[in-house]
Amino acid sequence: MSRIGSRLIGGALALALVTVGGCSSGESVDVDGAATQGGAGGVLTAAIGGEPDQLDPHRTSAYYSFEVLENVYDTLVEPDENLRMQPSLATKWTTSADQLTWTFTLRGGVRFSDGSPLTAEDVKYSYDRIVGEKLNAAYRFAAVKSVAAPDPTTVVVTLSAPTPNLLANLGGFKGVAIVEKSNVESGAIKTKPVGSGPFAVASYTSGDSVKLVRNDNYWNTKPKLDGVTFTFVKDPTVALQNLRGGEAQWTDNLPPQQVPALTDGGELTVQRKPSADYWYLALNQARKPYGDVNVRRAVAFALDPAAITKAAKFGLATVNQTAIPKGSSWYYEYAPYRHDPEQAKALLGQAGVSGLTMDLMVTSEYPETVSAAQVIAAQLKEVGITVKIRTLDFAQWLDEQGRGTFDAFMLGWLGNIDPDEFYYAQHHSGGAFNFQKYRNPAVDRLLDAARTQTDQGARKQAYDQAAKQIVDDASYIYLYNPDVVQGWSKKVTGYQARTDRAIRFRDVALTK
Amino acid sequence: MSRFVLRRLLQSAVVLLGVTLVVFLLLQLVPGDPVRVALGTRFDPQTYEALRTRAGLDRPLVAQYFSYVGRAVTGDLGVSFRSGQPVTRIVLERLPATLSLALTAVLIAVLVAFPLGVLAAVRSGSALDHAARVFSQFGVSVPDFWMGIMGILLFAGVLGWLPPSGYVPLTEDPAGWLAHVLLPAATVGLVTASILTRFIRSSVLEVLSADYVRTAEAKGLRTRVVVLRHVLRNALIPVITVVAVQLASLLGGVIVVEVLFAWPGIGRLTYDAVQARDYPVLQGAVLLVAALFLLMNLLVDILYARLDPRITAR
Numbered sequence: 001m002s003r004i005g006s007r008l009i010g011g012a013l014a015l016a017l018v019t020v021g022g023c024s025s026g027e028s029v030d031v032d033g034a035a036t037q038g039g040a041g042g043v044l045t046a047a048i049g050g051e052p053d054q055l056d057p058h059r060t061s062a063y064y065s066f067e068v069l070e071n072v073y074d075t076l077v078e079p080d081e082n083l084r085m086q087p088s089l090a091t092k093w094t095t096s097a098d099q100l101t102w103t104f105t106l107r108g109g110v111r112f113s114d115g116s117p118l119t120a121e122d123v124k125y126s127y128d129r130i131v132g133e134k135l136n137a138a139y140r141f142a143a144v145k146s147v148a149a150p151d152p153t154t155v156v157v158t159l160s161a162p163t164p165n166l167l168a169n170l171g172g173f174k175g176v177a178i179v180e181k182s183n184v185e186s187g188a189i190k191t192k193p194v195g196s197g198p199f200a201v202a203s204y205t206s207g208d209s210v211k212l213v214r215n216d217n218y219w220n221t222k223p224k225l226d227g228v229t230f231t232f233v234k235d236p237t238v239a240l241q242n243l244r245g246g247e248a249q250w251t252d253n254l255p256p257q258q259v260p261a262l263t264d265g266g267e268l269t270v271q272r273k274p275s276a277d278y279w280y281l282a283l284n285q286a287r288k289p290y291g292d293v294n295v296r297r298a299v300a301f302a303l304d305p306a307a308i309t310k311a312a313k314f315g316l317a318t319v320n321q322t323a324i325p326k327g328s329s330w331y332y333e334y335a336p337y338r339h340d341p342e343q344a345k346a347l348l349g350q351a352g353v354s355g356l357t358m359d360l361m362v363t364s365e366y367p368e369t370v371s372a373a374q375v376i377a378a379q380l381k382e383v384g385i386t387v388k389i390r391t392l393d394f395a396q397w398l399d400e401q402g403r404g405t406f407d408a409f410m411l412g413w414l415g416n417i418d419p420d421e422f423y424y425a426q427h428h429s430g431g432a433f434n435f436q437k438y439r440n441p442a443v444d445r446l447l448d449a450a451r452t453q454t455d456q457g458a459r460k461q462a463y464d465q466a467a468k469q470i471v472d473d474a475s476y477i478y479l480y481n482p483d484v485v486q487g488w489s490k491k492v493t494g495y496q497a498r499t500d501r502a503i504r505f506r507d508v509a510l511t512k
Numbered sequence: 513m514s515r516f517v518l519r520r521l522l523q524s525a526v527v528l529l530g531v532t533l534v535v536f537l538l539l540q541l542v543p544g545d546p547v548r549v550a551l552g553t554r555f556d557p558q559t560y561e562a563l564r565t566r567a568g569l570d571r572p573l574v575a576q577y578f579s580y581v582g583r584a585v586t587g588d589l590g591v592s593f594r595s596g597q598p599v600t601r602i603v604l605e606r607l608p609a610t611l612s613l614a615l616t617a618v619l620i621a622v623l624v625a626f627p628l629g630v631l632a633a634v635r636s637g638s639a640l641d642h643a644a645r646v647f648s649q650f651g652v653s654v655p656d657f658w659m660g661i662m663g664i665l666l667f668a669g670v671l672g673w674l675p676p677s678g679y680v681p682l683t684e685d686p687a688g689w690l691a692h693v694l695l696p697a698a699t700v701g702l703v704t705a706s707i708l709t710r711f712i713r714s715s716v717l718e719v720l721s722a723d724y725v726r727t728a729e730a731k732g733l734r735t736r737v738v739v740l741r742h743v744l745r746n747a748l749i750p751v752i753t754v755v756a757v758q759l760a761s762l763l764g765g766v767i768v769v770e771v772l773f774a775w776p777g778i779g780r781l782t783y784d785a786v787q788a789r790d791y792p793v794l795q796g797a798v799l800l801v802a803a804l805f806l807l808m809n810l811l812v813d814i815l816y817a818r819l820d821p822r823i824t825a826r
Contacts, residue, residue: 138556
């Protein structure tokens with residue numbers, strides 16, 4: 001009652017202030033979206049949860065940047081809704097008998113949004129730039145020896161070892177986009193990138209918005225929209241308000257606790273799709289006693305992933321004991337753990353561990369890790385493990401992860417397509433992201449072999465075996481695959497949420 | 513007077529130099545690695561080293577500092593780690609949004625606090641006085657983000673009068689600007705008004721008990737005249753300092769409110785720069801805020817001398 005009372009007072013005071021502030025025309029609010037909606041297609045405003053750091057696709061690692069760039073750039077191939085690689089700038093490709101030479105044929109007549117032609121030279125320039133300047137996606141070119149452009153529509157990629165997932169490496173996301181040399185050299189690419197995608201960047205106002213306009217030089221079906229404006233709204237309640245009020249027509253920043261109600265209601269379209277992302281708990285095997293597999297398995301048996309998922313994601317996720325979600329062609333059904341505190345205690349007894357205190361590092365950058373940590377701590381308490389939660393900001397968190405100064409951490413791995421990308425980096429003894437210091441020669445052999453195995457059946461089998469061993473060894477304790485949750489106005493047609501979180505507005509239309 | 517201003521400006525330059533050193537040293541103590549944040553979760557070690565070198569982070573600290581200061585005196589505050597854009601431009605781009613929010617908020621605060629504070633003092637102990645005290649207690653104790661959310665839900669949601677967030681430049685569309693600035697400015701202004709109301713009330717009360725006020729009343733002047741002519745002029749002087757300090761701190765950006773309302777000001781810039789450990793931007797933003805503070809102080813001192821002949825600027 002008193003809560004309601006104070007709300008009313010707050011509202012009344014705010015009202016008084018607005019009046020005092022001299023707002024004579026408070027009613028005639030000119031809303032952005034409405035003002036800029038000219039022409040046949042209209043301009044869609046998308047409220048995203050944060051601001052791109054920059055718009056150079058090869059230099060940014062921020063998802064917020066890629067939400068914009070997905071609509072501006074093209075890659076040689078691109079994932080369809082089932083994450084299978086389909087032609088994009090390349091119309092077809094052939095592989096040599098030894099699997100070391102890939103020859104791509106480019107679509108003819110493709111032009112950048114500024115009208116200049118996109119040729120094989122641009123592909124070569126883009127790939128050489130990533131490799132030569134050691135930019136973010138350089139790891140995807142680890143097996144690439146050289147890139148050649150013998151004629152304007154042919155690109156030849158020469159490899160040092162067979163790379164069955166080359167297509168995913170060259171097309172999985174817009175971090176390997178084909179850029180324009182003059183745009184890079186002028187430095188304009190950071191704020192006004194020029195691509196060959198369905199839209200072109202018209203303006204970027206720091207802190208406020210990125211405005212895209214339809215690219216009339218686009219090689220594929222021209223977009224129906226006149227443009228897309230991305231605004232940066234960090235607070236989910238405010239983003240939802242933008243959507244309800246019509247200031248925005250699309251957002252992926254909905255308050256999770258309200259999603260079930262919104263999904264039922266008729267005012268907005270809210271779509272949930274299981275994503276290929278996974279979230280996990282990792283134990284530092286370089287520290288005692290976590291090097292003992294029994295201790296790690298004990299933790300796995302002590303946890304109740306369903307309860308963790310509920311706390312962390314308000315149910316907007318699927319519990320999974322492996323990395324890969326059901327529905328992926330790489331899915332391997334395996335769930336050896338169940339919530340069993342007695343089993344956990346027995347395993348801890350076998351390992352000779354009692355009275356353990358665990359330092360668990362989580363980050364405020366991902367609030368779900370902070371909520372999950374509370375539940376994890378409560379569950380481990382039941383088996384006699386005292387968890388000390390440390391909540392850090394992401395910069396410090398990454399620093400400590402890199403230095404290995406933790407007993408345990410929780411984080412996710414996003415936008416997964418090919419298993420090589422994540423298994424090798426995280427569980428191979430030489431993997432760049434094996435921060436938990438897992439080392440199993442059998443897993444190393446499987447991952448090495450699968451990396452160059454061109455027979456898809458044999459490759460799947462190798463990853464299944466590796467996945468089983470990784471789960472049995474509890475190198476990671478996998479928790480869940482979160483849903484992709486996006487909402488849009490009823491005026492928006494032709495939009496589909498994607499499991500890889502790529503935001504594509506090329507086929508979208510706005511009805512009046 | 514001009515010698516006074518000149519000397520103060522020189523002092524300010526020294527203070528600013530000190531600020532750069534303190535900020536630089538503090539940033540070295542903050543845990544967290546900007547290169548790791550910039551690269552996110554997927555890269556190989558060579559990429560890490562290459563970016564470190566490009567950002568100049570592999571150079572000795574002393575060299576980093578002196579090259580920074582050397583360039584800063586020419587107005588070049590370096591380049592952002594994250595965006596690769598010149599810091600001077602980034603910071604100045606954010607200034608109009610912060611200025612419009614801060615000035616509107618202070619205007620709202622003064623318009624509310626002035627009549628409220630003065631009336632509360634003059635009619636000390638009355639129902640109005642109590643209401644004023646409840647108001648200022650409310651304003652300082654309720655968190656601004658909560659007030660902001662409530663404002664958005666009421667004025668943008670239920671009533672639909674104002675847009676929930678965003679910014680429109682005053683020069684582009686004055687009506688749109690006003691619509692967008694009102695909610696965040698009222699949120700900030702309410703807090704500032706609460707502080708000011710208390711201060712004005714006590715300042716006026718103090719003057720009211722002074723001998724010359726009693727004399728004025730004894731002469732038979734009406735309360736209205738006494739308050740307007742004698743009390744206010746004297747009570748105003750400390751109030752100006754408080755208003756100026758409030759304004760200066762608002763010019764530094766109101767982080768929570770700017771983040772909530774998606775307002776492209778200095779506060780949000782600072783917040784993002786801290787998250788990303790974007791040292792050059794953080795240094796630039798702090799430097800700008802420090803400069804604004806010094807400027808406000810100087811203006812207040814000059815204003816003092818104008819308002820009170822007993823104070824001379826030397």
